[in-house]
Amino acid sequence: MLAGLLFAIAESDDRPERLTATLPFGGVTLIEYQARLLVEAGVSQIIILVARLTPELLGAVSRIGKRGVTVDAVRHASEAAAKLHPLARVLMLADGLITTERVVATLAEEGGDALLVVPQAEAGAVFERLGGGQAWAGVARLDPRRIGEAARLPPDYDAQSTLVRVAEQARAVHVMLPPEALAHGHGIERNGGALAERGRAVLAAIVSDRRGWFDRWVLAPLARVALPAMIDRRWPGAGVGAAGGVLGMAGLAAIGLGWSVAGLALAFVACVVLGIGATLSGLRDEAGVERAQRGAGLLIPAAAALFLGAAEGGRAGDVAALAVAIAAVTLATLAERAGPERLRQWWWGSASAYLLIVLAGAALAWPVIGLAAAAAYATATVAAAIERLRPQA
Structure with a gap:
């Protein structure tokens, strides 16, 4: 069983009252686009870790549910862990991540903990730094036990960053981001205007792929x-x-x-x-x-x-x-x-x-x-x- 984990926590840089996840992207909201990538990868359950439920987010969650998957919005990692099947593999996308179906599919296969990485020299400022001169590229495959381990840490820790660190400590496999992905718009964006520009590159990659x-x-x-x-x-x-x-x-x-x-x-x-x-x-x-x-x-x-x-x-x-x-x-x-x-x-x-x-x-x-x-x-x-x-x- 494959489950998806999304985040709706970070606020937009240029629209402080708006969550990054609810910014428009490709005719829908960004989190709906991310959910579509997960559904195409084969997930049957999506858990969204939220800081607050805004009207835009509630609407997006409702529309995601119409794709035939179970959708749950939770506030803490402990709630997410309680809703996951113990044998599920968790496919996690970073808050504000923009990518393509092909990139997500690289980690949708069977296997243990894995992190999609990019050389630190090519990483943007919002990519999380790892050891060995690499940075997390926004996609991870996790054992559900990692969610439980993160839930036992203090609640004021950043959930997304904590899960990446927990997976790294569990010796997660590093999977290199395909070289052409950055040119095709892959990245993490929290600015509405920049999101639209990056979205054009991703749309071009979608129709060209x-x-x-x-x-x-x-x-x-x-x-x-x-x-x-x-x-x-x-x-x-x-x-x-x-x-x-x-x-x-x-x-x-x-x-x-x-x-x-x-x-x-x-x-x-x-x-x-x-x-x-x-x-x-x-x-x-x-x-x-x-x-x-x-x-x-x-x-x-x-x-x-x-x-x-x-x-x-x-x-x-x-x-x-x-x-x-x-x-x-x-x-x-x-x-x-x-x-x-x-x-x-x-x-x-x-x-x-x-x-x-x-x-x-x-x-x-x-x-x-x-x-x-x-x-x-x-x-x-x-x-x-x-x-x-x-x-x-």
Whole structure:
């Protein structure tokens, strides 16, 4: 069992009446973003050590609870120890920590006490210094006994610092922070303005940290430009998704009317908009909206290929083009199902990537060849996925 431990104690440097944990970040509060990282790492219980329960914090705790995890707000380490299962592993994030899912995942595995560390020369002023020229980088995996040991110390001790020291005395393993993490925004921030700047770097890392070439080199650059403006202007994720859906329907209608290239181009733009909207919804914990947008991002390319195959078959007076389109969609569906995200290689296909190939074929006046190329690409992806899964069988 994996449990999460968060802190809502430190006050913002530039807003003394506001807890750092409740500062806005990525369309939600910082502590909600941290909770999302923990949930994605596999925690089933989150304990938040608080100094005071502000209205903003109460609202954040309520929203975190809607993610399907148990959430408890406590004031002392002794209360936290009482709520933890004795066999649980505790994943602790520092108060004000900003990082990415990949960094948190480095300590979410099985094992004993471990501290994520960074060389002291590269550490910011708020990183806690350890021995050996290293500093704690804000993530720790703890045995629940460490919480009990901290609870037996005087209550005026800083709980977070105490837990780090207790783990260090228990000879916690030091895990080095990935070299690129600092450049991607990893750090501890307690200033609202600086938090927004650091948040842009983290958002860029989130959208760039994709395995597929299309997401990494086509979608991510566009998302890095669009997402900060959408968040600053409070654009609703559902609204972005609706715009993508309208563009997709317009593209399908255009293909049906014989304007294949324009229709495929609209469908492709729709997929990009839906991809950005899904990322925005995910940041705001709008799980239902995110799933709907990702589902639409799969359906629109499939429908576009089938519409194109039917249109080309109707013009040619045979069913060959439609048969190729059906084969392409079938193979693409199998490829999507066969390759789990953690196993995907950078060159594997995706729904939007197949659509881009079909669009290129139509633009060159070779629509059936474009469909056949997409089918061949999907076949290669399926074959690679099967080979990658075989050793695990």
